[in-house]
Amino acid sequence: MQRTFIGQISQALEKKKVKLYGWIHEIRDQAKIKFIILRDASGIVQLVITKDKKFFEDIVKIPRESVLSIEGVVKSAKVTNPEVSIKDFEVSVEKYHVLSEADKKLPIQVVKGKEAADLSTRLDWRWIDLRKPPHILIFKVGTFMEAMMREYWLKKGFIQIHSPKLMAAPSESGAEVFTVDYFGRPAYLAQSPQFYKQMAMAAGFEKVFEFGPAFRADPSHTTRHNTEFTSIDLEMSFIKSHEDVMKLLEETTQYVIKNVKEKFGKEIKQVFGIDIVVPKLPFPRLTMKETLNLLKGYSKIRKWLKI
Secondary structure, eight states: OOBOOGGGOSGGGTTOEEEEEEEEEEEEEOSSEEEEEEEETTEEEEEEEETTSTTTTTGGGSOTTOEEEEEEEEEEOOOOOTTOSOOSEEEEEEEEEEEEOOOSSOSSOOSTTSOOOOHHHHHHTHHHHTTSHHHHHHHHHHHHHHHHHHHHHHHTTOEEOOOOSEESSOSSTTSOOOEEEETTEEEEEOSOSHHHHHHHHHTTOOEEEEEEEEEOOOOOSSSOOOSEEEEEEEEESSOSSHHHHHHHHHHHHHHHHHHHHHHHHHHHHHHHOOOOOOOOSSOOOOOHHHHHHHHTTOHHHHHHHTO
């Protein structure tokens, strides 16, 4: 039987048999009926096991975060569990198979509201930490945002490039570089694709963009620094002024946020309590002096800027 993703469960599958793969998110053990909350990358659904099933007692003994394969029938239901994303349907389990059994005592919890681990512990067990639906949502939205940027720029006639990340000379002055051994001679991790974007302009590409890693050997005493980051770059030929670039960036930002709101707006509101606001064009413009005057009202920022 072909796999069905949890996010695909809908009216069209009601009373039909499906095969699901996923992680045990939570278990609710009651006398005559048992519920397993199953999670995959597309969503969370409630599974129902009734007392007439041979595995009624055994299935709830499986540790949380174990990986299951289940076959069952989709049934209409009103699910009240706030973490479940499929609210109008549940799956009545007919058979199951444990693909990977988790330890009974998890190093960190995935279920919302359970004991919260500190950041250090979360990073030690990052692959479990990322199973939490809010964290998965961040990566889904980031993936979609990149796709929307790419879509918009392709509509505008841009060409995507992938520039080298090992360079014979630093790509920008004023920024520290990481030096590495390149077969007995020094090479540098790219600080940006600037040289290659300029070469693309000289080659007549006219409009290019790139998503890629960049490296800056800038020492820092905090955990928030730019030694390695994902850089989003573009370059345009035949512009009249910086206004052409700013206009394109405003339009890109509006396009991306508009599409994110359409695809993920309800889920973002549910998970993070944030209403996405699509900005109107053109964006307000502030001079540096106006910006500094605004920042003077924020004591921490004012202290940092020494103003």
